[in-house]
Amino acid sequence: MPKEQSKILITGASSGIGLAIASCLIQCNYQVVALARNSSRIPTEVKNNNNFTFISVDFFDLDTLPSQLKSIQKKHNDINSVICCAGKGRFASIEEFSYSQIKELIDLNFTSQAFVVRAFLPRLKQQKNASIVFIGSEAALKGGKKGAIYSASKFALRGFAQAIREECSSSNIGVTIINPGMVNTPFFDQLDFSPGPDADNYIQTNDLANTIVFILESRQGTVFDEINLSPLKKVIDFKK
Numbered sequence: 001m002p003k004e005q006s007k008i009l010i011t012g013a014s015s016g017i018g019l020a021i022a023s024c025l026i027q028c029n030y031q032v033v034a035l036a037r038n039s040s041r042i043p044t045e046v047k048n049n050n051n052f053t054f055i056s057v058d059f060f061d062l063d064t065l066p067s068q069l070k071s072i073q074k075k076h077n078d079i080n081s082v083i084c085c086a087g088k089g090r091f092a093s094i095e096e097f098s099y100s101q102i103k104e105l106i107d108l109n110f111t112s113q114a115f116v117v118r119a120f121l122p123r124l125k126q127q128k129n130a131s132i133v134f135i136g137s138e139a140a141l142k143g144g145k146k147g148a149i150y151s152a153s154k155f156a157l158r159g160f161a162q163a164i165r166e167e168c169s170s171s172n173i174g175v176t177i178i179n180p181g182m183v184n185t186p187f188f189d190q191l192d193f194s195p196g197p198d199a200d201n202y203i204q205t206n207d208l209a210n211t212i213v214f215i216l217e218s219r220q221g222t223v224f225d226e227i228n229l230s231p232l233k234k235v236i237d238f239k240k
């Protein structure tokens with residue numbers, strides 16, 4: 001299918017990894033439907049691009065999400081790939097989490113992404129070929145100190161990705177999960193740590209955007225089930 005007829009839904013497209021993927025895909029002539037709560041961080045040249053449509057959605061509100069997704073799906077019934085990037089980090093020992101913080105992190109990092117796939121899967125199955133890509137995390141591969149809830153949300157996403165990979169291959173849908181280590185994005189703005197300052201201490205958002213293009217443009221008969229990326233050197237800076 002020509003790229004200009006290929007419409008990609010991206011969650012978490014207002015910042016960081018999702019924004020880099022959206023910017024790269026519109027440059028490559030894909031059409032992008034971008035979901036997030038707030039478009040203020042999206043550069044004007046991206047917002048004004050004819051291939052870019054922003055829709056405000058709050059994934060914390062699981063009660064209204066199904067009806068919102070249904071109306072997006074109706075309006076954009078030609079979406080043929082979904083890239084799930086929305087998410088946030090919260091790291092602390094489990095006793096430091098309130099019950100609502102536990103629920104919120106699982107809702108955003110896992111449940112809302114499952115709702116998105118649930119909403120779009122029937123149409124994806126009608127496409128000649130389609131892709132679903134999840135941004136997981138290195139925390140989807142191994143649990144670590146202060147990461148119990150974040151890791152649980154990402155392990156859930158990874159299990160979900162593996163299961164629908166099995167379920168959807170007969171419908172010509174390729175399912176991939178990318179598990180990055182630290183990427184230099186606003187993800188760390190609210191955290192008490194960040195990647196070290198050197199260029200080999202973090203993954204660049206463009207590396208992820210290029211990985212997505214590679215997945216979307218690969219031969220349909222081969223699926224990249226899981227891609228793990230990490231910085232050359234893992235250096236963590238703790239903020240005082």
Ligand SMILES: NC(=O)c1ccc[n+]([C@@H]2O[C@H](COP(=O)([O-])OP(=O)(O)OC[C@H]3O[C@@H](n4cnc5c(N)ncnc54)[C@H](OP(=O)(O)O)[C@@H]3O)[C@@H](O)[C@H]2O)c1
Pocket residue numbers: 011012013014015016017018035036037038039057058059060061085086087088089108109135136137138179180181182183184185186187188
């Ligand atoms: N940065 C890293 O080191 C790293 C490493 C591994 C995995 N990841 C994963 O990569 C994904 C993207 O992270 P990032 O680094 O790009 O972080 P980011 O720059 O903070 O972007 C997060 C995105 O999620 C959206 N989002 C957050 N809460 C939302 C809500 N309630 N409803 C709808 N959208 C919401 C944000 O949009 P709004 O605020 O406008 O709603 C934003 O577009 C996350 O799933 C994260 O877990 C990140």
